[in-house]
Amino acid sequence: MRLVLLGPPGAGKGTLANNLKDALRILHISTGDILREEMKNNTNLGKEAKQYLDKGELVPDEVVTRLIENKLSRDSIIEKGFMLDGFPRTETQAKDLDRILNKFKKPLNYVLYMESTLPVIIQRLTGRRVCRNCGALFHIINLPPKKEGVCDACSGELYQRSDDNEQTIKTRMKVYLKNTRPIIEYYQKQGKLKKLDADRDSQEVQLILMKLFNEDENFHQH
Ligand code: ADP
Numbered sequence: 003m004r005l006v007l008l009g010p011p012g013a014g015k016g017t018l019a020n021n022l023k024d025a026l027r028i029l030h031i032s033t034g035d036i037l038r039e040e041m042k043n044n045t046n047l048g049k050e051a052k053q054y055l056d057k058g059e060l061v062p063d064e065v066v067t068r069l070i071e072n073k074l075s076r077d078s079i080i081e082k083g084f085m086l087d088g089f090p091r092t093e094t095q096a097k098d099l100d101r102i103l104n105k106f107k108k109p110l111n112y113v114l115y116m117e118s119t120l121p122v123i124i125q126r127l128t129g130r131r132v133c134r135n136c137g138a139l140f141h142i143i144n145l146p147p148k149k150e151g152v153c154d155a156c157s158g159e160l161y162q163r164s165d166d167n168e169q170t171i172k173t174r175m176k177v178y179l180k181n182t183r184p185i186i187e188y189y190q191k192q193g194k195l196k197k198l199d200a201d202r203d204s205q206e207v208q209l210i211l212m213k214l215f216n217e218d219e220n221f222h223q224h
Pocket residue numbers: 010011012015033034035037054055058059060061062063066087088089090091095165174
């Protein structure tokens with residue numbers, strides 16, 4: 003199964019991907035996670051990406067598309083199936099993704115559009131905490147760790163992403179509305195879009211999605 007998770011920052015793409023990974027047994031690829039890993043390791047790519055991430059702006063299309071093309075071309079990932087989270091984010095990226103997959107005659111099966119409202123997004127992003135060690139996601143109110151500041155899974159230190167502040171969140175929302183939202187229509191025209199109410203809590207979102215899949219007669223072929 004080849005999926006794209008689409009939606010505004012804070013819609014819960016990363017959380018859903020983590021929950022689905024086991025249910026669907028497919029790889030989760032997050033461009034945001036890859037870029038943050040590069041930043042942590044202080045690579046050239048990481049240094050270039052940091053300027054954009056810290057402002058809430060998009061990293062140039064060529065850079066992220068090359069990253070995704072390299073990633074998908076390894077280890078038969080296209081054949082095995084994957085879930086993209088944070089890519090594509092522009093119409094150019096969406097077209098390039100189709101081009102890459104068409105070369106392998108393995109087009110996308112579904113695009114899951116996670117629809118969420120601004121107050122929910124802001125509450126989620128400002129309260130989000132991430133494990134510095136394993137990347138696990140927490141929320142100070144919705145999903146607090148057992149011990150404040152410490153990861154339940156690996157005891158790593160929790161931190162707040164530098165772009166999870168109100169000012170940068172506003173920029174990310176603007177960028178989303180201008181660049182990313184138009185690709186919803188692009189996928190709607192392809193008949194691949196499945197819409198989810200992502201204001202609901204993460205367990206409910208997952209249940210709604212599994213129900214949608216089960217009702218879909220094509221799903222069982224993937
Ligand atoms: P969120 O969905 O919460 O905004 P991500 O972790 O997906 O966060 O992305 C964080 C940042 O990484 C973005 O604001 C952007 O700067 C950069 N980024 C991630 N994916 C892409 C992409 N496909 N194209 C351009 N920039 C990207």
